[in-house]
Amino acid sequence: MQIVRVIGTTTATLKEAGLSGQKFLIVQPVKPDGKPASEPTCVAVDSVGAGRGDLCLMVTGSAARVVRGAAGLPVDAALIAVIDEISV
Amino acid sequence: MQIVRVIGTTTATLKEAGLSGQKFLIVQPVKPDGKPASEPTCVAVDSVGAGRGDLCLMVTGSAARVVRGAAGLPVDAALIAVIDEISV
Amino acid sequence: MQIVRVIGTTTATLKEAGLSGQKFLIVQPVKPDGKPASEPTCVAVDSVGAGRGDLCLMVTGSAARVVRGAAGLPVDAALIAVIDEISV
Amino acid sequence: MQIVRVIGTTTATLKEAGLSGQKFLIVQPVKPDGKPASEPTCVAVDSVGAGRGDLCLMVTGSAARVVRGAAGLPVDAALIAVIDEISV
Amino acid sequence: MQIVRVIGTTTATLKEAGLSGQKFLIVQPVKPDGKPASEPTCVAVDSVGAGRGDLCLMVTGSAARVVRGAAGLPVDAALIAVIDEISV
Numbered sequence: 001m002q003i004v005r006v007i008g009t010t011t012a013t014l015k016e017a018g019l020s021g022q023k024f025l026i027v028q029p030v031k032p033d034g035k036p037a038s039e040p041t042c043v044a045v046d047s048v049g050a051g052r053g054d055l056c057l058m059v060t061g062s063a064a065r066v067v068r069g070a071a072g073l074p075v076d077a078a079l080i081a082v083i084d085e086i087s088v
Numbered sequence: 089m090q091i092v093r094v095i096g097t098t099t100a101t102l103k104e105a106g107l108s109g110q111k112f113l114i115v116q117p118v119k120p121d122g123k124p125a126s127e128p129t130c131v132a133v134d135s136v137g138a139g140r141g142d143l144c145l146m147v148t149g150s151a152a153r154v155v156r157g158a159a160g161l162p163v164d165a166a167l168i169a170v171i172d173e174i175s176v
Numbered sequence: 177m178q179i180v181r182v183i184g185t186t187t188a189t190l191k192e193a194g195l196s197g198q199k200f201l202i203v204q205p206v207k208p209d210g211k212p213a214s215e216p217t218c219v220a221v222d223s224v225g226a227g228r229g230d231l232c233l234m235v236t237g238s239a240a241r242v243v244r245g246a247a248g249l250p251v252d253a254a255l256i257a258v259i260d261e262i263s264v
Numbered sequence: 265m266q267i268v269r270v271i272g273t274t275t276a277t278l279k280e281a282g283l284s285g286q287k288f289l290i291v292q293p294v295k296p297d298g299k300p301a302s303e304p305t306c307v308a309v310d311s312v313g314a315g316r317g318d319l320c321l322m323v324t325g326s327a328a329r330v331v332r333g334a335a336g337l338p339v340d341a342a343l344i345a346v347i348d349e350i351s352v
Numbered sequence: 353m354q355i356v357r358v359i360g361t362t363t364a365t366l367k368e369a370g371l372s373g374q375k376f377l378i379v380q381p382v383k384p385d386g387k388p389a390s391e392p393t394c395v396a397v398d399s400v401g402a403g404r405g406d407l408c409l410m411v412t413g414s415a416a417r418v419v420r421g422a423a424g425l426p427v428d429a430a431l432i433a434v435i436d437e438i439s440v
Contacts, residue, residue: 003217205393
C-alpha cells in the first residue's frame, strides 16, 4: 500500500460501463512525514468515504478490484483506509 | 489510474490474433495541470472513443483486460474514461 | 521480493471490511548492506510477526493475497519473512 | 504496452520446463521518435515473428501469458505486434 | 524478464508456511553488457539451480508463481533460466 493524500477530483461523462457512481480522486503520494514523495499523477477510486485532504492507504493493481463494489470494474487503484495516525 | 493525454496513434499489420480492430493510442502521462509528467512511451487500447488531444484515465495491468471487449486479449493498458474536468 | 526494514506503524479506523486486525507496517526499502534504497512510502501487512527494526522480505502485487489469512483482502504488499542473515 | 526495439537475443540451456523453443529477445524501450527511453534491461518472448531492429509493442505482467502459446509459461513480457507506423 | 546477476543469498527462519526449502537469492539487475543497471534490492526464488555469479532471467509478479513448485507460494520474483549467451 502507498501513503497518499487526496488532493482533488476528476469527472468523466464518457467512460467504461460500470464506472457510473464511482468517485475518481486525484492522490499525491506522500512520505510518512506527510511531505510529497512524487508527482500527483495517480487517480484512485474510493469505497471508504475519503475526502480532500485526507491521508489514505492506496492499493494498486488487481487488489483494487478486491475492494467492496469494485469486482469486475476496470480499475487499478483504490483507497482502502483513511489513516488516523502514522508513527515512525 | 493515470492521467494521460492521447498524442498519437500506431499501426501494426503483424500482430497477435484477436488484436484486429483495436486502436493503439500513444499516450503522454500528465500532471493534474496538464503538463507532461514523463516520457510518452506507453500505448493503450481504447473502448471509450478517445481521440488525439483528449485527456483520459488509463488503467494498466490486468485491469486492461476487464475493459469491454478486451477479455482474453494480450493487452496491459487501456483508456477507461475521457476526462471532463480536473479539480485540485 | 524486496529487502525492507520496518520503521513504523500506521492505524486507520475507517477502512475496508476485512482489514480489521491487520497490522499496517511502514517499511523502508534497503540495500543488502542495510542502507536506505529509496523513500519509505510503502505500507505492508504482516503475518510473520515482524516488528520495528526488523529486516524483512516483502512481496508486492497479487502475491500479497497468497499470504496466510490475506485471501480476498484488498492488500498489495505483505511481509513474508524476517531475515536472519544476508550474504553478498 | 510499451514501444520497444529488438536489439539482441539471449540463449539459455538451463531453464524452466516449458520454455524450450521460446525466443528470448532483448528489447530497448524507445520514445515515439525511436530514440532510447531507458536502459535495455528487459527480455521478451515473441509470438509474432519479430526480428532484430524491429519496432514492436510489448506487454508486461500477466498479459504476457495471454499471448498465443504462452498460457501456463513463467513469462512476464511478450511482443504482441510489429509496428508499421507511429504518428504523433 | 529482467537480466540479473546472482550476487548473494539471504536466510530466514521466521517465514510464511510453504517457503521452507526455497532458496532466496539476492540479484543485481544488469545491462546486456553485464554492468549493474540499478541497486540490488531484489530477492528471487530459484528453481533452475542458479548460483552466485550466474547471469539469469528473472520474472516478477504473478509469473513467479507459474514456476515449477511455486504455485500457491507468496512469491513475486523467480529465476527461470541461467543465461548462456547474450548477443546485442
